[in-house]
Amino acid sequence: MSLAIETKNLTKTYKARGGKSINVVNDLDLQVKSGEIFGFLGPNGAGKTTTIKILLGIIYPSAGTASVLGRDPGDTEVHKRISYLPEKPYYYEHMTGRELMLYYASLFGIRDAALCDKLLERVNLSNDKNRPISQYSKGMQQRVGLAQSLLNNPELIFLDEPTGGLDPIAHIEVRDLILQFREEGKTVFISSHELSDIERICDRVAIINKGEIVQQGSLDVLLAGGSTEVRAESVSDSLASTLREKGGFTMSYSSGVLLAEIPDTVNQNEIIDTLRSGKANVVSVIPRRRRLEDLFIESVKDDNVAKGRKLFNMVDKGDQEEKV
Amino acid sequence: MNVILSIAKTTVGEAIRRRVLLVILLIGVLFLVIAPGLQTLSARQNFAVLTSFALGIIQLTSAVIAIVLTVYMIPNEIERRTIYTILSKPVQRWQFILGKYFGAIAALAMMMALMSVAFFAVFYIVQPEARSQIGNIAKGPMMFFVQMSLLAAVAMLFSTFVAPIVNMFLSGGVYLVGTLFNAVFQTISENDQLPGLVKGAAGVIYTVVPNFGQFNISNPLINPGTEIKGETLFFVQLAGYAILYITVALIIAVIVFDRREV
Ligand SMILES: Nc1ncnc2c1ncn2[C@@H]1O[C@H](COP(=O)(O)OP(=O)(O)O)[C@@H](O)[C@H]1O
Ligand SMILES: [Mg+2]
Numbered sequence: 001m002s003l004a005i006e007t008k009n010l011t012k013t014y015k016a017r018g019g020k021s022i023n024v025v026n027d028l029d030l031q032v033k034s035g036e037i038f039g040f041l042g043p044n045g046a047g048k049t050t051t052i053k054i055l056l057g058i059i060y061p062s063a064g065t066a067s068v069l070g071r072d073p074g075d076t077e078v079h080k081r082i083s084y085l086p087e088k089p090y091y092y093e094h095m096t097g098r099e100l101m102l103y104y105a106s107l108f109g110i111r112d113a114a115l116c117d118k119l120l121e122r123v124n125l126s127n128d129k130n131r132p133i134s135q136y137s138k139g140m141q142q143r144v145g146l147a148q149s150l151l152n153n154p155e156l157i158f159l160d161e162p163t164g165g166l167d168p169i170a171h172i173e174v175r176d177l178i179l180q181f182r183e184e185g186k187t188v189f190i191s192s193h194e195l196s197d198i199e200r201i202c203d204r205v206a207i208i209n210k211g212e213i214v215q216q217g218s219l220d221v222l223l224a225g226g227s228t229e230v231r232a233e234s235v236s237d238s239l240a241s242t243l244r245e246k247g248g249f250t251m252s253y254s255s256g257v258l259l260a261e262i263p264d265t266v267n268q269n270e271i272i273d274t275l276r277s278g279k280a281n282v283v284s285v286i287p288r289r290r291r292l293e294d295l296f297i298e299s300v301k302d303d304n305v306a307k308g309r310k311l312f313n314m315v316d317k318g319d320q321e322e323k324v
Numbered sequence: 325m326n327v328i329l330s331i332a333k334t335t336v337g338e339a340i341r342r343r344v345l346l347v348i349l350l351i352g353v354l355f356l357v358i359a360p361g362l363q364t365l366s367a368r369q370n371f372a373v374l375t376s377f378a379l380g381i382i383q384l385t386s387a388v389i390a391i392v393l394t395v396y397m398i399p400n401e402i403e404r405r406t407i408y409t410i411l412s413k414p415v416q417r418w419q420f421i422l423g424k425y426f427g428a429i430a431a432l433a434m435m436m437a438l439m440s441v442a443f444f445a446v447f448y449i450v451q452p453e454a455r456s457q458i459g460n461i462a463k464g465p466m467m468f469f470v471q472m473s474l475l476a477a478v479a480m481l482f483s484t485f486v487a488p489i490v491n492m493f494l495s496g497g498v499y500l501v502g503t504l505f506n507a508v509f510q511t512i513s514e515n516d517q518l519p520g521l522v523k524g525a526a527g528v529i530y531t532v533v534p535n536f537g538q539f540n541i542s543n544p545l546i547n548p549g550t551e552i553k554g555e556t557l558f559f560v561q562l563a564g565y566a567i568l569y570i571t572v573a574l575i576i577a578v579i580v581f582d583r584r585e586v
Contacts, residue, residue: 056412059585076414084412090404092334094341106330107413148409158412 002070004156004187005032005055009064012050012211024050026211027064032189032204034155037182039202039219040191043300047211048191049087052158055189056084069156080108083149087160087191089141093134097125097144100133104148119147123177139170146177156187163194175201199292209300219292226290228268230260232280239278243271261288327415328423335397335427340434345389349435352385356443360450371454372546378443379464379542383471386436387499390472393431394479395491397424402586411586418578425480425574429473436472440465464545467562471539474566475499477573478534484580501529502536509533534569538562 010028013021025047032038042048053059054066057074071078091100101116120129123143133141142162149157162178163171175197181188182201192198198205199219207215215222227249235258243251243260249271251260258280262268268285275282339345359377401407401424410420443465444458451457479495486494501509512518513527539562544550552558 053408056408058408058411076416079412079414082412084409086405086408088405089409090406092338092406094337095334103330103334104409104413107327107410107415109326109414152413 002034003031003067004034004036005030005038005066005068005189007051007055007064007066010051010054010061010066011063012047012054012059013062023062023211025054025061028208028211028213030206030213030216032187034187035182035185036203037178037188037190037201039198039205040189040208041193041195041198041205041296042191042208043193046208046300048208049160050211051208052084052160052189052191056082056158080152081154082156082158083152083154084158085142085145085149085160085162087164089145091133091141091144094132096130096132097136097140097147098129100144101129101148101151105151108152110151115151119150120144122150123147124173137170139166139173142166142170142174143177146174154186156189157181159188159190161192161194162190163192163197171197195292195296205292207296207299214299215295222295223289223292225264226288227261227263229284229286229288230258230262230268230272230275230282231284231286232258232260232275232282235275235280236278239275239280242278243274246271246274327419328426331410331415331420331423332427332430335424336431336434339393339427339431342393345393345431345435348385348389348392349438352381352389352439353442355381355385356439357446359443360446371451371457374447374451375461375464375546376542378447379461379468379545382436382439382443382465383468383540385439386432386468386472387475387496389435390428390432390475391479391492391495391499394428394476395483395488395495397428397480398483398581399488407586417582421480421484421574421578421581425477428476428480432472432476433469436465436469461545463559464541467539467541467559470563470566471536474534474536474539474569474573477570477577481573481577481580484577484584498533499536502533503540504537506530506533506535506537535565539566 007028007030010025010030011023012025013023016022028047028051030051040048040051050059054061055068055073057072057079066073068075068078069081092103095103097120098116101120102113105112105116117126117129120126123146125140125143125147128136128140133144136144146159146162149159159178163174166174171194178188178190178201190198190202202219204218205215205222206213234256235253236256240251240253240258243258244253248266249260249262251258253259258275260271262271272282272285356378359374359381398407398421401410407420411417440462444462447458447461448455475495478498479491482491482494509526509530513523513530515523541552544552
């Protein structure tokens with residue numbers, strides 16, 4: 001599968017006050033495949049926006065390389081095929097939504113008012129397109145931002161915190177629009193710390209903390225290996241206490257019903273076998289995916305940065321196996 | 325080309341809505357309108373006093389507008405992140421700079437035209453016997469426009485590497501030196517009695533700082549007896565001088581901005 005974005009050892013160093021240099025982006029290896037929705041996750045200040053700016057050719061890396069659609073970032077040919085919605089965007093407030101669209105279209109060399117109208121319709125702004133943007137709500141501004149990001153029918157879209165600061169309704173509207181991008185076969189690169197969005201929208205993610213990638217892989221693989229919930233009925237008291245003595249997992253037991261939450265590190269089959277041979281009735285075995293939130297918190301804890309490098313390699317191998 | 329025009333158009337749209345600029349413009353127009361009233365205080369209410377006062381107002385107001393307009397143009401785009409949306413599109417940085425510059429001088433032209441019209445209207449009313457002079461006097465604001473275009477290019481160049489407030493003093497300083505002291509530096513650079521270092525430094529200042537003063541043609545305009553010798557050639561030379569300096573300033577601006585991280 002071809003890569004839409006690839007970075008190798010990408011590093012961005014800024015001189016902090018006092019002459020000390022800090023690596024805001026440190027040795028970043030990213031692989032984003034064509035056609036996927038890629039989540040770029042990290043706490044505030046992790047280096048997400050900096051990375052996106054490098055990928056757009058707005059700033060330049062201090063070390064390492066980046067390629068976007070197989071070419072240098074910043075290449076005008078690349079810019080014809082990508083689009084970008086900045087974090088907390090501001091638009092020329094004296095313009096109406098429609099004027100803004102016409103302006104941005106002209107920067108692509110597109111003179112097509114019908115296209116602008118169609119895109120405004122698509123983001124549900126037809127009725128407001130002749131109002132000045134200064135009167136738009138945040139959600140409306142974000143929708144006009146998404147509309148402008150579609151002007152050149154891009155292959156690759158960069159969205160920097162597209163749902164940041166939106167109310168729940170606006171949030172859902174924006175999320176649904178992004179999901180439509182996938183159906184159109186576009187590659188979408190989303191930076192965010194809104195985990196629920198990422199979990200719902202993205203195929204693969206990278207988690208970045210203090211400029212370093214601590215996790216990268218498909219969500220299915222990253223979140224697999226959580227635990228398994230086993231529910232059994234007609235469990236005798238003695239059987240229940242046998243299991244409790246085994247330990248290594250959490251369980252609740254009352255009046256013959258046993259509910260066990262067994263982490264993947266424990267041999268689940270053995271427990272199920274024990275239940276069955278003890279004449280209990282196993283009614284359900286449900287694998288529970290780990291929550292992205294847990295993974296995220298675990299990944300960005302300070303002491304995990306170094307360890308994460310190892311973890312990252314491991315995950316990537318798992319990823320490859322899955323694809324084979 | 326279309327890209328540059330689009331950016332210029334948007335820049336004009338923004339500039340003519342900036343309150344600071346409108347306030348400065350309003351003050352300028354106000355002075356132009358009350359100018360004849362102030363004059364009654366002076367003994368000689370005549371054509372020359374009115375014209376030189378009005379041209380002075382137009383020059384001062386335009387210079388302030390040119391500086392305030394230009395120094396914030398690029399920093400504002402960066403601060404509001406609108407520049408990212410632009411530069412992530414197939415827009416080259418030199419196109420962005422040129423679009424901004426042409427937008428700035430177009431807005432400046434509009435504001436200066438407004439002031440000139442205000443002045444001519446007043447002149448028409450209070451100087452009925454000199455109405456035929458208006459066409460000639462109009463050359464004054466026109467040359468000021470060339471001067472301000474040059475000032476805007478200088479301010480734009482500085483705005484690619486210094487903060488707006490610093491830039492205001494810097495551009496204002498360059499304008500003052502170029503308007504008032506250019507001749508002084510020229511004299512120093514040609515005085516053989518001075519040490520070489522002083523001469524050299526004065527020569528550098530004289531050469532690098534544009535000679536803004538030469539665009540001020542108020543004197544011949546207010547003294548109807550004096551004519552500008554070889555007028556057409558004189559204007560062509562001034563325009564050529566301005567275009568040369570503007571081109572150099574913008575080329576340096578593009579080179580600096582190309583490397584700059586925004
Ligand atoms: N131009 C700059 N000079 C110095 N430090 C910067 C600059 N830009 C960003 N940073 C720092 O880099 C870090 C990462 O910033 P950013 O990429 O914006 O993070 P994120 O988008 O993940 O919140 C922050 O600590 C920020 O202060
Ligand atoms: Mg950010």
